[in-house]
Amino acid sequence: MRAFLLLGVSTLLGVLPLACADNERAAPPPADDAGVVVPEDSDGGDGGETGTTETDGGCADCAWFPESCSKGALCSVSVEALDPRTSLFAFGVHGDQVTAVGTYGSVVDLTAGSWRRTGVGTPDTLRGIARLGGDVWAASSVEGVFIRETSGGATGWTEHQAGGPSYWYWNNLPVTALFSEPAGAWVWATTATSCAPLYSSEGVGLVRLRRQPDYLELETIIQNRAPMSTCLTMNALDGAGGTLWVAGDKGVLYKVTDLEASPPVVTLERSETSRALLGVWAEPSGHVFVVGKDGTVQHRPPGGVFAPLDEGVPPVAYHAVRGTSANDVWIAGEDATVMHYDGKRWTRVPIAGLGERRPTLRAIAAIAPDRVWVAGDNVLLGLAREDGSKP
Amino acid sequence: MTWKTTGVVLGIIAATALASACTAETRSVDLGERPGSSSGFGGVETGSDAGTEAASPSRLLCATPECPAGTATCETSRARCDIDLMNDRNNCGACGAACPADDHTIMGVPGLDVQFFCVAGKCEMMCAPKHGDCDGIPDNGCESSLTTRDNCGACGVQCPGDEPCIEGVCGCAPPLINCHGNCVNPMADTWNCGACDAVCEDPSPAPWDFNYGMVCVPPPGSSTGACGKACYPGWGDCDEDLEANGCEQRLNTDDHCGACGNACAGGTKCVLADDTWQCGCPSGQRACFNNNLNAHECRDILTDPYNCGACEVICQHGQEPDSVTPFSAGVCRGGVCEMLCKIGRADCNGFAGDGCEVDLQTDPRNCGACGNECNLALGQPCVKGECVVAECPDQEAR
Numbered sequence: 001m002r003a004f005l006l007l008g009v010s011t012l013l014g015v016l017p018l019a020c021a022d023n024e025r026a027a028p029p030p031a032d033d034a035g036v037v038v039p040e041d042s043d044g045g046d047g048g049e050t051g052t053t054e055t056d057g058g059c060a061d062c063a064w065f066p067e068s069c070s071k072g073a074l075c076s077v078s079v080e081a082l083d084p085r086t087s088l089f090a091f092g093v094h095g096d097q098v099t100a101v102g103t104y105g106s107v108v109d110l111t112a113g114s115w116r117r118t119g120v121g122t123p124d125t126l127r128g129i130a131r132l133g134g135d136v137w138a139a140s141s142v143e144g145v146f147i148r149e150t151s152g153g154a155t156g157w158t159e160h161q162a163g164g165p166s167y168w169y170w171n172n173l174p175v176t177a178l179f180s181e182p183a184g185a186w187v188w189a190t191t192a193t194s195c196a197p198l199y200s201s202e203g204v205g206l207v208r209l210r211r212q213p214d215y216l217e218l219e220t221i222i223q224n225r226a227p228m229s230t231c232l233t234m235n236a237l238d239g240a241g242g243t244l245w246v247a248g249d250k251g252v253l254y255k256v257t258d259l260e261a262s263p264p265v266v267t268l269e270r271s272e273t274s275r276a277l278l279g280v281w282a283e284p285s286g287h288v289f290v291v292g293k294d295g296t297v298q299h300r301p302p303g304g305v306f307a308p309l310d311e312g313v314p315p316v317a318y319h320a321v322r323g324t325s326a327n328d329v330w331i332a333g334e335d336a337t338v339m340h341y342d343g344k345r346w347t348r349v350p351i352a353g354l355g356e357r358r359p360t361l362r363a364i365a366a367i368a369p370d371r372v373w374v375a376g377d378n379v380l381l382g383l384a385r386e387d388g389s390k391p
Numbered sequence: 392m393t394w395k396t397t398g399v400v401l402g403i404i405a406a407t408a409l410a411s412a413c414t415a416e417t418r419s420v421d422l423g424e425r426p427g428s429s430s431g432f433g434g435v436e437t438g439s440d441a442g443t444e445a446a447s448p449s450r451l452l453c454a455t456p457e458c459p460a461g462t463a464t465c466e467t468s469r470a471r472c473d474i475d476l477m478n479d480r481n482n483c484g485a486c487g488a489a490c491p492a493d494d495h496t497i498m499g500v501p502g503l504d505v506q507f508f509c510v511a512g513k514c515e516m517m518c519a520p521k522h523g524d525c526d527g528i529p530d531n532g533c534e535s536s537l538t539t540r541d542n543c544g545a546c547g548v549q550c551p552g553d554e555p556c557i558e559g560v561c562g563c564a565p566p567l568i569n570c571h572g573n574c575v576n577p578m579a580d581t582w583n584c585g586a587c588d589a590v591c592e593d594p595s596p597a598p599w600d601f602n603y604g605m606v607c608v609p610p611p612g613s614s615t616g617a618c619g620k621a622c623y624p625g626w627g628d629c630d631e632d633l634e635a636n637g638c639e640q641r642l643n644t645d646d647h648c649g650a651c652g653n654a655c656a657g658g659t660k661c662v663l664a665d666d667t668w669q670c671g672c673p674s675g676q677r678a679c680f681n682n683n684l685n686a687h688e689c690r691d692i693l694t695d696p697y698n699c700g701a702c703e704v705i706c707q708h709g710q711e712p713d714s715v716t717p718f719s720a721g722v723c724r725g726g727v728c729e730m731l732c733k734i735g736r737a738d739c740n741g742f743a744g745d746g747c748e749v750d751l752q753t754d755p756r757n758c759g760a761c762g763n764e765c766n767l768a769l770g771q772p773c774v775k776g777e778c779v780v781a782e783c784p785d786q787e788a789r
């Protein structure tokens with residue numbers, strides 16, 4: 001069936017370039033109040049199918065993908081020495097330092113205004129990045145953790161793995177995301193399950209790690225057991241103010257508090273959706289946003305409950321959500337879809353320089369309202385400068 | 392694109408486009424008949440053949456709760472009309488009409504060595520592979536093995552002399568030779584090294600911990616085997632004193648990696664890659680620790696579904712609740728796991744944990760595609776991925 005769908009999609013995509021030709025030569029669409037470009041043929045994000053409106057020429061989305069960079073658009077930037085097949089999964093932000101990690105052991109650093117790839121030295125698929133005590137951690141699995149000891153002035157990566165007397169798993173745990181608190185002692189990792197019932201690690205969704213002289217000490221924090229499905233993968237985590245949010249398949253959402261205690265307090269929360277949750281952002285003042293498949297966007301105000309915040313959002317899978325405040329929220333996902341929320345409504349963000357590609361976007365770094373990076377499958381995007389030039 | 396796929400695509404487009412012509416109870420499809428087109432629900436495929444519509448009378452097809460000809464809902468059904476009576480050996484021609492069970496010789500216990508198939512709604516018997524009904528008597532089934540010297544490959548084919556029958560063929564395939572009715576390799580067999588009965592014997596056998604033994608290998612430039620002493624695999628005679636201590640050195644260390652004196656430089660590890668010890672892994676591969684070897688082994692973590700993106704990361708295949716055999720498979724592409732569905736199955740709920748939980752061939756809620764509902768109120772079944780339709784009653788040809 002997927003092949004059939006692909007046939008349909010590829011057929012449409014094959015038609016798109018012809019239909020798009022005129023649109024791509026047209027002048028860039030005007031910017032809205034928030035500085036976000038609103039293509040002329042869009043419905044303005046007022047609740048319609050923003051991303052799927054067809055033009056007369058049959059091109060559904062050309063207006064969102066201009067050739068040239070302009071104010072309010074995300075613009076494709078090049079990365080020196082990056083394998084074009086690379087998928088980038090996560091950003092790490094510390095002050096002005098921005099680092100992305102992804103497949104083929106890729107580490108991409110923003111240095112002096114330009115992006116350059118280095119690597120951890122193995123082809124691991126790095127899905128998480130965190131900072132602990134001045135050192136940068138990146139991980140593919142709990143037995144594939146790479147640490148750049150920047151606190152000691154090191155620029156290279158050393159490999160570490162979970163071990164020690166309490167580490168008894170028969171198989172490795174793939175990491176899906178990392179998180180650390182600014183002054184915490186642990187690095188937290190969400191993990192995927194292999195859905196193999198005989199494995200002792202079956203259902204493990206959240207662990208935390210800290211360094212010991214010869215290994216990484218690992219504590220299991222969440223292990224989904226019957227009556228919940230042990231095949232649940234926890235896909236994302238984020239925290240603020242001493243509270244950690246952990247999001248996963250089937251709308252499963254946990255809240256973890258008392259993070260330095262042993263054990264911490266884990267609570268199963270109501271996300272009010274049963275769809276897979278792929279991204280979470282804990283806004284510092286207490287708002288929580290989670291995103292996931294089929295256009296899922298849920299919002300929880302401080303002290304409140306989760307409710308949908310998906311009006312006007314195209315129904316694709318969203319992998320990432322980040323922002324600088326509850327009135328400046330970005331989400332990104334499939335089909336090169338990026339939406340911006342200004343506290344009132346969602347607006348689609350144009351992306352320049354993709355040509356005919358519509359890659360899945362998997363990570364966001366929102367450093368300031370005018371400084372945003374988005375990364376995904378063979379793509380790195382930055383919000384255009386005030387003058388419309390590339391970031 | 393083949394005519395069939397063209398028909399399916401056009402049929403779906405036509406069905407969608409013409410859906411507005413249907414009533415709430417009966418969804419009808421305006422069909423332009425095409426010469427040679429099949430009747431019944433399969434006829435939907437011809438729906439938009441505008442080129443023939445003008446020349447042929449059209450008929451309306453309506454949703455129906457009835458099973459198409461040749462299908463039925465039986466006791467073992469998981470969905471309505473999901474039994475194909477034409478080729479289901481448990482329901483061959485009719486519900487419950489099971490073909491006889493296959494009967495094989497197993498572990499010396501004699502059987503009839505026959506197997507049965509349901510073909511066009513009738514059970515048919517065939518001999519099991521490598522068996523034949525050589526005596527023509529049906530009661531004892533396919534009594535003859537076709538891998539014997541008397542019936543080699545077929546009934547009555549006898550192998551000449553003492554030639555063995557190997558997989559239904561008389562004689563030994565080169566480089567093997569016939570030694571007393573057995574095929575042996577004279578370039579490797581220490582009991583028949585270079586010729587039949589030429590045994591490799593060590594006149595002064597070494598202690599077991601000398602890690603070497605007699606081997607039969609062809610000398611350089613020779614096409615026949617010769618006896619000689621050799622270290623066991625993974626061991627080396629690095630001090631070149633075989634008589635004193637044999638092959639004393641393991642060749643999986645960082646100082647002797649794959650060969651005596653081959654030291655791994657720059658802190659690289661001695662790892663196993665394609666059954667060979669070498670310093671470091673080939674590009675794109677990663678050294679993963681193998682508990683059984685107590686050593687590192689190279690794995691292609693970009694494609695290996697058991698080491699995907701990292702060592703020992705297994706790509707998930709789901710656990711479909713209705714089957715012990717998974718309909719999904721975890722694959723590894725570029726170090727990222729993906730789940731693929733077998734043809735006719737789909738992951739409609741987006742949860743990899745239950746795999747490809749939907750049978751697109753029979754599920755009326757997801758008929759042919761996720762979310763494609765048949766007329767559930769009417770009880771319209773889904774057969775072979777299409778909602779069943781039949782000619783509307785009381786219609787006149789247009």
